[in-house]
Amino acid sequence: MVKGGYLKMLLHGRCSFDCAYCGICRRENAPSFAPKELADLICSLWKESRITGLFLSTGIPRDCGKSMDDLIEAATLMRRGGFTGYLHLKVVPGALRTDINEAARLANRISINLEAVDKDRLSEIASVKNYESDLLRRHAWVAEAAPGRHTTQIVVGAADETDGEILSFMHREYQRFAPASIYYSGLTPLPGTPLARAAPAKPARMRSLYAVDALVREYGYSQDETAAALDEEGNLLPGDPKINVSGDRRIDPSSATREELIRVPGIGPKAAGRIICMRGAGQVVTEKMLREAGVVMKRAGAYLVVGGRVQGRIG
Numbered sequence: 001m002v003k004g005g006y007l008k009m010l011l012h013g014r015c016s017f018d019c020a021y022c023g024i025c026r027r028e029n030a031p032s033f034a035p036k037e038l039a040d041l042i043c044s045l046w047k048e049s050r051i052t053g054l055f056l057s058t059g060i061p062r063d064c065g066k067s068m069d070d071l072i073e074a075a076t077l078m079r080r081g082g083f084t085g086y087l088h089l090k091v092v093p094g095a096l097r098t099d100i101n102e103a104a105r106l107a108n109r110i111s112i113n114l115e116a117v118d119k120d121r122l123s124e125i126a127s128v129k130n131y132e133s134d135l136l137r138r139h140a141w142v143a144e145a146a147p148g149r150h151t152t153q154i155v156v157g158a159a160d161e162t163d164g165e166i167l168s169f170m171h172r173e174y175q176r177f178a179p180a181s182i183y184y185s186g187l188t189p190l191p192g193t194p195l196a197r198a199a200p201a202k203p204a205r206m207r208s209l210y211a212v213d214a215l216v217r218e219y220g221y222s223q224d225e226t227a228a229a230l231d232e233e234g235n236l237l238p239g240d241p242k243i244n245v246s247g248d249r250r251i252d253p254s255s256a257t258r259e260e261l262i263r264v265p266g267i268g269p270k271a272a273g274r275i276i277c278m279r280g281a282g283q284v285v286t287e288k289m290l291r292e293a294g295v296v297m298k299r300a301g302a303y304l305v306v307g308g309r310v311q312g313r314i315g
């Protein structure tokens with residue numbers, strides 16, 4: 001698949017693992033490339049300017065070591081053949097540390113999919129992968145080999161996990177491994193898989209999870225703060241998580257800290273930075289200045305006291 005010049009490919013299209021959400025392991029006669037064959041293809045597409053980058057993953061037809069060796073060989077041959085474009089390599093579960101280091105050397109970004117929030121949830125959807133040794137230990141090696149250049153992914157809705165479990169996972173991940181981002185892949189039930197009749201992940205759930213992720217990753221919200229976005233059963237409340245965690249506290253933008261400003265719905269890090277610059281000379285911040293700074297007053301007004309005046313009603 002090519003999207004914006006970014007090609008997504010599988011080196012081996014078949015897999016001997018049994019992840020319940022995945023259609024790859026059940027495909028008969030799935031295509032498979034020899035490393036040189038794939039490298040030649042990528043180099044010729046690159047030379048013809050038909051691609052700008054490649055996301056390369058692989059199934060595991062036999063054992064993890066062989067699949068990872070093939071992935072590294074393909075990437076090595078591509079680089080030698082002149083492919084200097086963006087390369088994202090997906091590390092396979094159980095990969096050797098030396099192979100992970102080599103993948104990090106060859107690629108712009110590497111990742112390993114954790115697939116589930118913890119080992120109990122993973123055991124509900126995959127019997128072959130060991131969460132602790134095949135995934136978490138490798139994840140730590142990936143993080144060490146490519147600091148700031150690695151990501152991970154979980155499947156949302158495959159193992160009946162609650163949003164609260166996902167939020168706990170999210171905080172653990174960013175604190176422990178500092179990935180550049182986490183991908184939340186909503187379950188799409190595929191025909192012929194054990195989850196064919198499962199409910200697909202709802203788009204609203206996915207939007208809310210990504211919104212909370214941004215609060216944690218970009219704004220530095222703590223786990224206690226994001227817990228306010230959950231209902232008693234551990235699911236995200238309807239609506240914008242940033243509004244749901246804001247409570248009824250109002251701030252004065254003339255004296256608020258950056259951390260206080262970015263916690264107001266309608267004020268992002270850029271707008272907060274501009275407000276702080278504007279008031280540098282001890283100036284009292286006005287509504288006009290807030291608009292000029294990029295504040296969305298329709299959302300932010302209720303949480304602001306400007307010139308002694310409350311700007312709107314919360315809720």
Ligand code: SF4
Pocket residue numbers: 015016017018019022023024025058059060
């Ligand atoms: S290891 Fe990857 S490719 Fe293989 S079945 Fe699991 S998700 Fe699919």
